[in-house]
Amino acid sequence: MYAHDFSEFHEIELGEDGRFGYKYLPLYWREPDRRPFLVRVDNKLAGLVLVKKGSELSGNEAVWDMAEFFIVRRYRRRGIGTSVAQEVWRQVPGLWEVRVMESNHSAHLFWVHAISAFTGETILTGRVESRGKSWRVFAFESKPVSQSRFVG
Numbered sequence: 001m002y003a004h005d006f007s008e009f010h011e012i013e014l015g016e017d018g019r020f021g022y023k024y025l026p027l028y029w030r031e032p033d034r035r036p037f038l039v040r041v042d043n044k045l046a047g048l049v050l051v052k053k054g055s056e057l058s059g060n061e062a063v064w065d066m067a068e069f070f071i072v073r074r075y076r077r078r079g080i081g082t083s084v085a086q087e088v089w090r091q092v093p094g095l096w097e098v099r100v101m102e103s104n105h106s107a108h109l110f111w112v113h114a115i116s117a118f119t120g121e122t123i124l125t126g127r128v129e130s131r132g133k134s135w136r137v138f139a140f141e142s143k144p145v146s147q148s149r150f151v152g
Helices: 002-006 025-029 080-091 105-119
Strands: 034-041 044-053 064-071 094-101 125-130 133-142
Touching: 025 034, 025 044, 034 080, 044 080, 064 080, 080 105, 094 105, 105 133
Parallel strands: 064 094
Antiparallel strands: 034 044, 044 064, 094 133, 125 133
């Protein structure tokens, strides 16, 4: 479903088996610098988030990259995506880049809101051209959550 939604922006073709493939998916369960998250709402699968170390656009290997982010249409515009993104940033602190295709206006608005709410600052984007496509890139830092110690 994610690939189908995204085929509006990317030239993604159906395979002969009638599916959209994603060749990197198995790597998210094998490589330590990749993290998969499944999104559930009321115990029902509602989306996915794939995060990897290393920027697709700047080449900075220290940056966390929001490689894939998908919330099923039924669960959109309820604050679920914002909550999910912010939870991922809390679980994976560090420098982040979120890239959005210039033509994906609704995603751009979503990320402006989600990141600004998370950082407490107005977030600005940079524009980058890569492989014939124009991207908006958000760069920010997710600081580690300090663990309070309870004395009992």
